[in-house]
Amino acid sequence: MNWKAEIKTHKGQKRVVVYFDYNSSAIERLKQLEDAKWSKTLNAWHLPATQGNRIRFNLESDSSSIIPKEEAIIQIEEFRKYLKTKRYSLNTIKTYTEALKSFLIFYRDKMVAEIDNKDVINYHQNYILKNNLSSSYQNQIINAIKLYFKTLKNTNIVVDKIYRPKKERLLPNVLSKEEVKLILDAHANIKHKTMLCLIYSCGLRRSELLNLKPKDIDSKRNLVIIRQAKGKKDRIAPLSKAILGLLRNYYKLYSPKEWLFEGQYAGTPYDERSLGNVLKLALKKAKIYKPVTLHWLRHSYATHLLESGTDLRYIQEILGHNSSRTTEIYTHVSTKSLQNVKSPFDDL
Incomplete structure (x- = not known):
């Protein structure tokens, strides 16, 4: 980014x-x-x-004070090359190298080979906590440090002893089915409507939608093929018949060539920021004033699947989660069971 x-x-x-x-x-x-x-x-x-x-x-x-010494610059560039050869995404490479740069700048007066686990603790205490940086940023730093020091032969760091902050447990933001319908029905423009509907109906990430090509829609099997998504994995998601009809109407009108949703010029993918504006306009038309993002549609899709009785293992496969623990978070926002709980207040 x-x-x-x-x-x-x-x-x-x-x-x-x-x-x-x-x-x-x-x-x-x-x-x-x-x-x-x-x-x-x-x-x-x-x-x-x-x-x-x-x-x-x-x-x-x-x-x-923010310019690392020559050794650190060399180390950061070597780390960048290593990440590229391991085929990490451009965003991950940028995130990890910036995180490592922050750590090495903090110890710019110390040789890298001399840095040990106590220095990592000191960095947490006197940089991250002192500057009130988030635990997610701290985790990024730890990911970068652990991966970086695994690649070094001469080091005082014991990688396995680098600890992480206690993980924050944040519930995903979920819309009701009524709110989703208002958002999806807000646009008269068939292209805008189709993009939002496809994100919700297949539980897609923003980048997954924008990277789709016409050939990725398998109309005979009612499937969407999502290629090289997060973690460089291919997966498939079920395609509803209602969406298939909408896609056919969209295709007849726009005839996309390279990408399923193309930008202003043929052969170029639709812009991320423009897609965000499509959602903003839909929220305005639907008079929904929550700070909804495109990812809320993915969270809502997963939660609504769970509430309709879909097995958690299938939801995990559809969303492309590596661990079932990631998918289990939706059990904490599903209201299906909670709605059957009777409050003692009703008996007063």
């Missing part, structure tokens, strides 16, 4: 202003940061210009 950050005065306060193309996961992470706000005037998200936020977005006032 391409992004740019700078410090600006907004409504009389110094703020860190972050510009990036629409990305629902990035927005969700920003929302977890204290006093993160969206500005229509700036057309960007902005946060307080605290030391922690300056460091987080590489805006430390003393520019010399």
